[in-house]
Amino acid sequence: MMTALLVLTGLAHAQEPVAAPPPPPTVSQRALYDALKPREDAPDCASLGAHSTDLAADLLWLVDHATQPPWVGVRAAQCVIKHHHTDQAERIKTWMTNPEQRGLAILAMGLLDELPKELSAELAQVALAGPLADDAKKYIAVP
Amino acid sequence: MNAMRWMALALMVGGCEEYLDKDPSLGYSDGEAVTSAGVADIRVSITGSETAFLLTADGDHYVAVDQIKDPDGRVVFHWEDWYSASTSLTSAVWPLDNEMVLNWPIRGEEDDLYAGDWTVTLAAIEAGSGAYQNGSAIDFTVQTKDDPSFADGIVNVRLVYTEGVDELTEVTAAVDAAIERWTEIWAPMGLTPVVRQTTSTLDGDLPYAGDGSESIYEATLDSFEDEITLLFGETIDGSSDYLGVAGSIPGTLTANTRSAVVMGWIANAGADGSFSALDISIMGETMAHEVGHFMGLFHPVEQTFDRWDACDDTPNCASATECEGVLGNNLMYPAPVCDFTSCIEQDQLSDVQVEILQRYTGAL
Numbered sequence: 001m002m003t004a005l006l007v008l009t010g011l012a013h014a015q016e017p018v019a020a021p022p023p024p025p026t027v028s029q030r031a032l033y034d035a036l037k038p039r040e041d042a043p044d045c046a047s048l049g050a051h052s053t054d055l056a057a058d059l060l061w062l063v064d065h066a067t068q069p070p071w072v073g074v075r076a077a078q079c080v081i082k083h084h085h086t087d088q089a090e091r092i093k094t095w096m097t098n099p100e101q102r103g104l105a106i107l108a109m110g111l112l113d114e115l116p117k118e119l120s121a122e123l124a125q126v127a128l129a130g131p132l133a134d135d136a137k138k139y140i141a142v143p
Numbered sequence: 144m145n146a147m148r149w150m151a152l153a154l155m156v157g158g159c160e161e162y163l164d165k166d167p168s169l170g171y172s173d174g175e176a177v178t179s180a181g182v183a184d185i186r187v188s189i190t191g192s193e194t195a196f197l198l199t200a201d202g203d204h205y206v207a208v209d210q211i212k213d214p215d216g217r218v219v220f221h222w223e224d225w226y227s228a229s230t231s232l233t234s235a236v237w238p239l240d241n242e243m244v245l246n247w248p249i250r251g252e253e254d255d256l257y258a259g260d261w262t263v264t265l266a267a268i269e270a271g272s273g274a275y276q277n278g279s280a281i282d283f284t285v286q287t288k289d290d291p292s293f294a295d296g297i298v299n300v301r302l303v304y305t306e307g308v309d310e311l312t313e314v315t316a317a318v319d320a321a322i323e324r325w326t327e328i329w330a331p332m333g334l335t336p337v338v339r340q341t342t343s344t345l346d347g348d349l350p351y352a353g354d355g356s357e358s359i360y361e362a363t364l365d366s367f368e369d370e371i372t373l374l375f376g377e378t379i380d381g382s383s384d385y386l387g388v389a390g391s392i393p394g395t396l397t398a399n400t401r402s403a404v405v406m407g408w409i410a411n412a413g414a415d416g417s418f419s420a421l422d423i424s425i426m427g428e429t430m431a432h433e434v435g436h437f438m439g440l441f442h443p444v445e446q447t448f449d450r451w452d453a454c455d456d457t458p459n460c461a462s463a464t465e466c467e468g469v470l471g472n473n474l475m476y477p478a479p480v481c482d483f484t485s486c487i488e489q490d491q492l493s494d495v496q497v498e499i500l501q502r503y504t505g506a507l
Contacts, residue, residue, distance in 0.1 A: 025483065034463070038446055038478040039432060042384035063414060068486050069479045070413025070422045074383045077414065102416030106409055107383050138307075 028052040029061050036062070036075045045079035056084040060091065063104070077104045081111050089119055096123055097130035105132050109139035168369045168507055169396070170287035178267040181275025182209050185265060185283055189214075191258040193287040197504035198245045199395040202281040204267040205238035208245050214259020220247075222266075225453075231441040232453040234392045238268040240355065244395045246439055250453070251293075251498040284397045286368065286504050293501040295333035300434065301366045302338050305345040305376035314408050317418035317426065318375060324427025325434075328474060328490040332497045334506060336434070339370070347377035349407060352390040354380075355400030359390065363398040371396065371437055371505055372403040373430070383410040387429050389436035396505050404433045421486065425479060428489050435475055438503035440496055442477045443470050454495035 025033065031051040035043050052058040062076040077095070080088050095104040109127060112120040127136035170193060176183035187196050200206045211220040225236045235245035245263065248255065267279035290296060302322075308314055322338050329336060343362065350356035352374075359374070366372045371394065379385035390401030411426045412418050418426070443457035444450070444466050451459045457473065460466040471480040472491045479486045492500070500506060 033483065034478075037481065039386055039429060040388065040477065041446060066483045067413065068421060068481045068484055069425055071383070071386055071410040073414035074410050078383055100415055103409060103412050103414045104416075106416055110378065110381075110383075 023065075025061070025065070026058070028054075029058050032058050032076070033062060033066055033072060036072045037069060042071075042075055045083050048079060056080060056088055059084070060088070074103060074107060077107055078111070081108050082114060085115050085119060089122075093123060093126055096127040096136075097132060099131050102132060102135065106135055106139055109136060112140060168288070169504065170289075171284065171368065173282070173284040176265070176281045176283065178265075178275075178277055178279045178281065181268075181277060182264050182266050183279075183281055185263045185281075185285070187261040187263060187285050187287075189256050189258055189261060189287070192289045193256055194290045194293070195256065195288050195502050195504045196247055196261075197286045197393070197396060198243075198247070198263055198283060199286075199397050199399060200243045200245075200265055200281050200283045201399060202241050202243075202265075202267050203279045204276045205241060205270050206243040206281055207238040207266050207268060208233070208235040208243065209264040209266045211247060211264070212262040213254065214257065214261060219254060229449065230451050230453045230459075231392075233439065238266070238270075238273070240401075242355065242391075242395075242399045242401060244391050244393055244399075244401075246393045246503055248502055249439060249499055250495055250502070252495075284395075286396055288504045288507060290501075290507055293498065296501060296506040297335045297337050298434070298438070298503075298506050299367065299370045300336050300338045300373055301370040302340045302373045302375055303343050303345065303362055303365075304340070305343060305347045305349065305374065308347060308376060308408065309340075309342045311408075313417060314412075317408075317412070317423050320418075320423045321427035321430055324424050325431045328428065328431045332492055332500065334497075334500060336431075338373075341365070345374065345376065348381055349374055349376040349379050349405040351380040351385065352388045352401055352403055352405045355390075357400060359403045359405075360398050360400045363402040366396075366398075368396060369505060369507060371434060373434065374403050374405045376405070376407055377409055378407045379405055383407065386410045386426075387433040389433045392436050392441060393439040393503060394437035404430075404437050406430070406433065424488070425486060428474060428479075432474055432489075435492075435496075435500065438506065439499045440475050442475050443473050443493075443496075444477070446477045452496075454493055454499070456493040456495050 028051055049055050059076040059080050063073045066072045092108055095101045095108055124140050209222050210218050213219050222236050225232050235243050265281055267276040269276055325336055363372045387406040389404045395402045441452040443452050444460055448461050458469045460469050467480050470476050472489055474489050474492050
């Protein structure tokens, strides 16, 4: 009986899904990561273009995969919000309602006044109606 | 205005008599000098037991230190030795602003203070042209410490939460844990941060401390004369680009527009907005790093890899790969050494870096 339990436990463990390792960074992603890593003197977003031919995509890769140091993903997301919001509006919208990306949601909430009015209103509406509504009430200036 | 005297007045009015029992731990004097031939001499009288002084100046024009003479008239510091050097000893040598801060001595290789009149010559310099200015007024304060040992000490810090951040329990818990990490980092160097946490009505978006701000000046007025002020808010300068910024290298213990370290929690928490154990550890390193700047430490190598600190025991490396190899675990390295999902601990300081921290007038 004990042997059977051990075997079954072992099987159950073996069947647990294993998270796929993140894809290795490209040269561009590595260069962007190194540029965004310093404690002080963060580069301005415009200068990051020198590191990548597909900047928005590479910044989003960092948002998704560079968890340390913690500010790299935040800085990458900030550049996406400020300079790629038109193309990445749907992606930014997902941040506004995802509790696992609450830091990005708060970041975006603080930058709404830098976005086109229509997009800003749409993002605010999504945030206020979603699971991060408490943060939205705090960080979005409701007219 | 002198922060300590203002504090005493405020506490008397507020009826908080217990704080009035806190004995001043630093000597204090102040005055005004007027430049002649572009410079003014500030006399720092040492009676014998003082071991370091902190000179804070605020002039009509940009102010920089020209030279320092010991009581026997020997020049122990001259601006030309450091102004264009590829190694940095103190930002007081550069005319960057009307405010200037100088701590002396800086390293162990500078002679200890001894009794007599030390003379600090300050230059008043016009922004833009760089021309020396005559008849320019410079207000100054001098704080001194009697520290019998440069081998150990405490550093008093007043951590000020901006409005509402003190109510974010996950953030305050992370700050508490980060302070523990900071304490752990400093312990082998004989230093202990003693952190007094307070609340405020400051806006959560803090100013960039290096640019100076009246709100920093006003917030620092409530700090004791021996406390480094650390403002802890949400963002810095409307951005999540900054984790933390020190007002100057070194910073002052009296109130001016750069007399604080500022930190924002959002960039330190990362994309998920919550603090993992590693986030907290790195935030503790960032606290120790920024306060290290405030106490006089430069990066051992700058991010451009062509400027270094003035510590002869931190290698003058010249590329990212080389520098991460020889300095990557140094607390003052400009960037953490990480592989996208984890980072190595940055908690080491060289002997000379520790000498600088221990000689800072706020290290008691």
